Structure formats: C-alpha cells, structure tokens
Amino acid sequence: MNFHTRKWIKPQDLNPNQTLFGGRLLEWIDEECALYSIIQLENPKTVTKYMSEIDFRSSAKQGDIIEIGIEVVKFGSASLTLKCEVRNKMTRETIITVDKIVMVALDENGKPKPHGKTKVEFVKDRLEDK
Ligand SMILES: CC(C)(COP(=O)(O)OP(=O)(O)OC[C@H]1O[C@@H](n2cnc3c(N)ncnc32)[C@H](O)[C@@H]1OP(=O)(O)O)[C@@H](O)C(=O)NCCC(=O)NCCS
Numbered sequence: 001m002n003f004h005t006r007k008w009i010k011p012q013d014l015n016p017n018q019t020l021f022g023g024r025l026l027e028w029i030d031e032e033c034a035l036y037s038i039i040q041l042e043n044p045k046t047v048t049k050y051m052s053e054i055d056f057r058s059s060a061k062q063g064d065i066i067e068i069g070i071e072v073v074k075f076g077s078a079s080l081t082l083k084c085e086v087r088n089k090m091t092r093e094t095i096i097t098v099d100k101i102v103m104v105a106l107d108e109n110g111k112p113k114p115h116g117k118t119k120v121e122f123v124k125d126r127l128e129d130k
Helices: 022-041 123-129
Strands: 002-008 046-051 065-075 079-088 094-105
Touching: 002 022, 022 046, 022 065, 022 079, 022 094
Parallel strands: none
Antiparallel strands: 002 065, 046 094, 065 079, 079 094
16 A cells, blocks of 8 residues: 555644544545546546445544555446555554545546556656657
C-alpha cells in the first residue's frame, strides 16, 4: 500500500469528544480516492460509486499527523476498486480500513465509460513514453 498523503489534525477537524471527526476523515479518504482514480484512469469525470463497511478502530487528536494509504484491488471495465488504510503517525495505530471503494469513470453524459486500463501506471513512465 502506498501512503502518499499526510494530514495534520487541526481544531476544525475535531468532534465534541475532541478527537478526529469521522466525517472529516471520510471526506479526506474520498478526495484521496478521487484524485488517485482520476490520475490512474486519465478521466477527470471519475466518481465514487460504492464504499464498503467502515470501522473506526482508533482515533487521532489535535496536533497528530495521520497518513492515508491507497491500494488498487481491481481494474474493471469502467470501474477501479481500491482499498484504503489510514494510520496515526504518532501512535502508529490503524484508524480505519476500508476494504472496497469502487470508483467509476464517466462519459460526458454521466454514463460509465470504459477506461481501458489494466494496471497501475506511474506518471513518470507516461512522460518517458511521450
Ligand atoms: C456511477 C453510476 C453512473 C453507475 O451507474 P450504474 O448504472 O450502476 O452502472 P453499471 O451498472 O454499468 O456499473 C458501472 C460499474 O460500477 C460497478 N458497480 C455498480 N454498482 C456497484 C456496487 N454496488 N458495488 C460495487 N460495484 C458496483 C459495476 O460493477 C461496473 O463496473 P465495471 O464497469 O468495471 O464492470 C451511477 O450509479 C451514478 O451516477 N451514481 C452516482 C455517483 C456519484 O455522483 N458519486 C458521488 C457521490 S454522490
């Protein structure tokens, strides 16, 4: 799993218990998956279709640093299935794992559009191919 993005927990990210608000974390995960999928599928109209059960296993407090990891599970026809893990860099605990997140590439009419991708590509290699 590639842990690409780090976040710093700030006052505006907290719940009334003074720990990381779950909705904020889901927003970060969704954004991370969208960015990853848009780049992999080379389609800016890529949306979240499905997210499997989520289980908040531990939390984070103000000032903690967390990291968000994404891994490809499967390339489909118009879909890309990902899994995600978020870890607390301070406590080294897993905050959340999401086993299945399905992102779908769309055409100009908002219908699923086959992306033709079968494996993870690196932008560096794409540039070298040009
Ligand atoms: C994305 C959307 C166009 C898909 O429409 P659909 O009628 O389900 O399309 P399909 O049945 O052709 O499925 C498209 C792909 O999604 C996958 N998929 C659909 N429903 C799924 C589900 N419940 N779980 C997992 N994968 C699913 C299909 O397997 C298919 O994958 P493939 O192309 O690799 O074979 C439509 O559901 C939609 O617009 N949803 C709203 C998306 C959105 O706006 N998200 C932002 C948050 S609100």
